[in-house]
Amino acid sequence: MEKVEYKTPEELKELVAQDKKTLNNLFEKLKKTSSKQLDMLFHTLHEEAFIDFDCLSCANCCSYISPIITEKDIDRLARKLKVKPARFIAGYLKTDKDNDLVFKHPPCPFLLPDNYCMVYESRPKACRGYPHTNRRRMHQILQITLKNCEICPVVYTIVQELKKQIN
Numbered sequence: 001m002e003k004v005e006y007k008t009p010e011e012l013k014e015l016v017a018q019d020k021k022t023l024n025n026l027f028e029k030l031k032k033t034s035s036k037q038l039d040m041l042f043h044t045l046h047e048e049a050f051i052d053f054d055c056l057s058c059a060n061c062c063s064y065i066s067p068i069i070t071e072k073d074i075d076r077l078a079r080k081l082k083v084k085p086a087r088f089i090a091g092y093l094k095t096d097k098d099n100d101l102v103f104k105h106p107p108c109p110f111l112l113p114d115n116y117c118m119v120y121e122s123r124p125k126a127c128r129g130y131p132h133t134n135r136r137r138m139h140q141i142l143q144i145t146l147k148n149c150e151i152c153p154v155v156y157t158i159v160q161e162l163k164k165q166i167n
Ligand code: SF4
Pocket: 061, 062, 067, 108, 109, 110, 111, 112, 116, 117, 118, 119, 120, 123, 124, 127
């Protein structure tokens, strides 16, 4: 597969918009692929894509979108910051349109200037899994994966490779 190259969300959005019809067709085909085969396709490409791409040279996810924050995340982060959970919620979180708790305003308040995460060991579960292309049952998150092409250069590259393999 092609080497992953960094792109800004603006560049990725533009590329996805230009390719909208082909991508929609591809994702229709992916929906019809067996769950086992779909997971295998994504997992193989995920491993290949991350072999020599360093997330520290990107941080688009931490800069432009927020993970969903669970109660367990709140407890863990509040402990790490030595504040009460209620204080953590008031200081850092808001409820989004889907009724999920998220960080108030991207970039993430814990993203450091060198793209390291200030709370790495205690970071939310969703941060650990992002961009979720190596999880099981990829069928369940195909729409999110398509949306993530506009944020994550790795997901965009994986999908470009899938286009070659599937079409
Ligand atoms: S908590 Fe850390 S990994 Fe998660 S969005 Fe913030 S900086 Fe990124």
